[in-house]
Amino acid sequence: MRERQTRNFGTVGRDVHIAPIVKLTEYGKIVDKHINIINTLGKGLTVDKYIIMPNHVHIIIVLGNGVGGGGSGDCGNGERGGGAMKTSRPTTIPNILRSFKTMVSKDIGFSLWQASFYDHVIRDEEDYLRIWKYIDENPLKWSEDEYFVCS
Numbered sequence: 001m002r003e004r005q006t007r008n009f010g011t012v013g014r015d016v017h018i019a020p021i022v023k024l025t026e027y028g029k030i031v032d033k034h035i036n037i038i039n040t041l042g043k044g045l046t047v048d049k050y051i052i053m054p055n056h057v058h059i060i061i062v063l064g065n066g067v068g069g070g071g072s073g074d075c076g077n078g079e080r081g082g083g084a085m086k087t088s089r090p091t092t093i094p095n096i097l098r099s100f101k102t103m104v105s106k107d108i109g110f111s112l113w114q115a116s117f118y119d120h121v122i123r124d125e126e127d128y129l130r131i132w133k134y135i136d137e138n139p140l141k142w143s144e145d146e147y148f149v150c151s
Helices: 026-038 093-108 125-144
Strands: 010-014 020-024 045-052 057-063
Touching (some): 020 026, 020 045, 026 045, 045 125, 057 093
Antiparallel strands (some): 045 057
């Protein structure tokens, strides 16, 4: 029988203050590195909040002028070396995530991503605060995730 390779980003545990935390695996650390590179891709492009869970990632990416800003912003031409994300396409969520997933897969040596992603346009401050709270509380609800596996 072939040994199953663990391809998760981390494990949810508790710190000394009893708050749930995600302890990242090597794969999770690579994902974290590339999320932080997104901030350098173009003017007006910011990763505002994120959480790396054992089997998925939640991320708020701000394009343009803030909440609900949308728009294409500047092109992130990746004027950096070292195999960083590069895109000559307009800065859109699909292009950003395609580059992000590609670079993580290159670093790891294989793809562990699903083909698509779920996105939501944040239209106002109330929506923004609701999603921010959801991201903050996601580790609390890990055991309720449909793909939860006790480690």
